[in-house]
Amino acid sequence: MYRYDEFDQQFVDQRVTQFREQADRRLRGDLTEDEFKPLRLMNGLYLQLHAYMLRVAIPYGTLSSRQLDRLAEISEKYDRNYGHFTTRQNIQYNWIKLEETADLLADLADVEMHAIQTSGNCIRNVTTDHWAGAAADELADPRPVAELIRQWSSLHPEFSFLPRKFKIAVTGAPADRAAVKVHDIGLRMHLSESGERGWEVIAGGGQGRTPMIGVTVREFLPEKELLPYLEAIMRVYNLHGRRDNKYKARIKILVHEIGADTFRDEVEAEYARGSEIDIAVSQRELDRIAAYFAPPQFEELPNWSPRNEEHKATNKEFAKWVRSNVAPHKQDGYAIVNISLKPEGGIPGDATADQMRTVADLGRRFSFDEIRVSHHQNLVLPHVRQEDLFDVWQILSAADLATANVGLASDIIACPGLDYCALATARSIPVAQSLSRRLADVERQQDIGPLRINISGCINACGHHHVGHIGILGLDKKGEEFYQITLGGSSSEDASIGKILGPGFAGEDVPDAIETIINTYVGLRQPDETFLSTLKRIGAQPFKEALYETV
Amino acid sequence: MTTKELGKILTANRLSDGEVVFLTRSAAWSERIDDAVLSIEPQSQAALQEKGELAEAGNLVTGAYLVEAERVNGYVRATHIRERIRTLGPTVRIDLGKQVEGTGGAFAARG
Known part of the structure; x- marks a missing residue:
């Protein structure tokens, strides 16, 4: 695992000291809320429905036991004995007090953690394949590159005030478990015929209110060119990304508005212009970072126990x-x-x-x-x-942690929704709960096969409903919650955005609707077909007919 | 017989800990929605808003805003589900939030 060097630790400790002073000034009244809000957001502190919420960064989703122990301790010391793991591989605490936040951040810094860049219009926590360094199908561990990007993007002076937030995901395996095509930038490792490592650079993907699949900007970028090339993309975005309308400010809108070819040309031109500072990383530095992620001392064992x-x-x-x-x-x-x-x-x-x-x-x-x-x-x-x-x-x-449903129907992604979130328009969690009860039979789930049901409580799509095989979006219709259902989304290498099936449903009717969709698939599938492959073969019409006739 | 009055209440988050609070008749901030002053007339609602701004300037609370509410048989509740959840706590964790201490008012989030 990566260990902080002197610079990392100093920078995180300094930030704790700065935040302590800022919070004290706010509590004394020396700073107004307007002045303080950007400062707290830079440190991951939001004001949500019931209290302050702190989002803690877990770089590329990797934790040591000591760090997870500390996250548990923090939940007891500053929160209500629990935490919420998010779709950005982070953790959120829901009941935080402003007056205690600096102490909490100091406790995090003590185990090489922080909440920096978990909010705001900057480059957010870099995510990757959660099986990195272990997956059987992996070309190489993508975390050294994720760490390189973390170091480059942390407090990057040029990219601290982007038009909008910016999310980067990295995968080192052909099976995409990091959803790289629905990120602002997605990086996918390839090997050349000679075994040289390079990266496919995908840009302009995203979810939110305008979901889009990213376009490939470079098919194969040699690894040593990665940072200068990323910088070129960021510069094009920083220059041309819209700042007049936050809903049109993400890079996906820019790519869409000027077109993939023009965007690619702009990036290549910017890249050719080069930078005053050469930020290309030497092989020695890459090797130094990679050494932190060296495989553990595995025993020589037969592949059968x-x-x-x-x-x-x-x-x-x-x-x-x-x-x-x-x-x-x-x-x-x-x-x-x-x-x-x-x-x-x-x-x-x-x-x-x-x-x-x-x-x-x-x-x-x-x-x-x-x-x-x-x-x-x-x-x-x-x-x-x-x-x-x-x-x-x-x-x-x-410990009630052995539910046998990973990748199956009841392994539902859900944002906090209206139960916690100030932006939400409907609740997500109760829908997930009732569905998971309805679909609880593991043998049936295994028979259904891989199925992603994703639920978001508003159009911002934190629950990734657009890329759910079955997506559920909670909305507010004249003060009442109702839920739109989409079919056919995927965040994998075959990424696609789900399409709305028809009129929405009241919350209590959602389990019946999902059950109908699943039963329709089971009834019409051919041997070895997954939900998505059946849907591709037969289209949405049979699902529509089944759904709107029976519910 | 059920008596029902419609109006607005002023809510905010307490600056120090984020706790949801409501402006009372005596211009204090209470954690209990039933203590909230329900303002019926637009003029008095504007006055509530001013008090909220003053309290924000005084660094007691943050993010003050008016919420539609009703008083039913002496109890106050927000009319929209979002505000009811804010008043009570998460509907999925009834062991958390104001609903535990019984300070969320006499109504459930839905209904």
Whole structure:
């Protein structure tokens, strides 16, 4: 894992001191709210429906056990014994006091964490594949590049006041688990025929009120050129991105308005002009960063564990969990354990302090001290010996963390919605809860196959409804919540934006509607077809007919 | 017999901890919506708004705004679900927020 150097620690500590003074001045009345608001937002502190909310950055979703223990401790000391893991691989605390925030930030800094650039019109937390460094299909670990981008984008003087927020995602695997095509910039690793590593640069994707799939600006950019090229894109955006209308200020609008070809030309021209400061990173520096992400000391093991197989054969619940929640590892004898934060009837992404400590401890004992946060709002133990899977499962079960639904229908992404969020127009969580109860049968879910149901409580799309295979968007219709359903979204390598199926539904009718959609798919699918492939083959009409005739 | 009055109340977040508060008849800020002064006339609503601005300038609260509300049998509730949730706490965590201490008023978020 990356460890702060002297510069990192000094900069984070300084920021805590600065924020402490700023908050004191605000509380004394020396700063007005208008003056203070941008300062608190730069440090991830929002004012939400019930209280202040603090969003803490988890760079590329990677945590050590010590850090997760600290997040648990913070939830007890400053909040109400829980935290909410987000679709940006971050954590949010919902009941924070302004007068205690500086102390909280100091506690974070102590474990090399902060809340900087989790808000505001700057480059936000870089996200990546939550299986990075472990996935069997990976070309290489993308986290060294994510860390490079983190260092480059942190407090970048030129890009601290962009037209709008800016999100970058990176993947090192052909299967896109980082949703790179729906980010402002998405980077996808490729290898040349000679084995040289390069990056496909995708720009102009995004969700929100105007969802768009990004366009490829460069097919293959040599790795050493990455930062200067990113800088060229940022400059084109900073110069031409609209500042007159916040709803049209994201880079996706710029790419759409001037067209992909013109945008590409602008970027290439800017890149050719070069910069006064050469920010290309030497191989030595790349290697230095990469060394922090060196694979752990794996044991030489066979890729088959008799103990694991025996438990699977004798324990049906364990077998179901392995099937849904355990993924192949690049190292023989190891597995990736996905921990669902979506128990039946639970709140997607929420974890109690005790649960965080349980996972931290499992990380320490069974996963080389590493934990990941996924943008699906789950946690991951990336490097577990197959031999240990049963022990891990037993401990997770005791902590209500062994729901066997990862990637299945009840593994629902949901934003906090109107239960917490000041921007929301409808509640998301109760819809997710009622759906997860309705769809709880794991065997049925496994039969249905991979299915992403994503719920947002407003058009800003924090619940990624546009890229849900089934998307649900909560809106306000004359003071009443109602929900639009979309079909056919995907955030994977086949990224697409879901299309609205028809008139919306009252919250209580949503589970019936989703059930109808799923049953229609199950009734019409051909062998080995997924939900998306069936939809592609037959179109939306059979779903519309089933839905609007029966509900 | 049910008596119902429609009007507006002034709400804000307390600066120090973000707690949702309501302006009372005695121009103090209470955590209880039932203590809120319900203003019926546009003129008195403007006066409420002014008091809110003063309180913001005095750094007691932040983000003061008027909310449509009704008084039913002596209890006050916001008319829109957003404000009811704000008054009570998350509907999905009834162990949290004002609903726990019973200071959220006598009504559920919905209905």
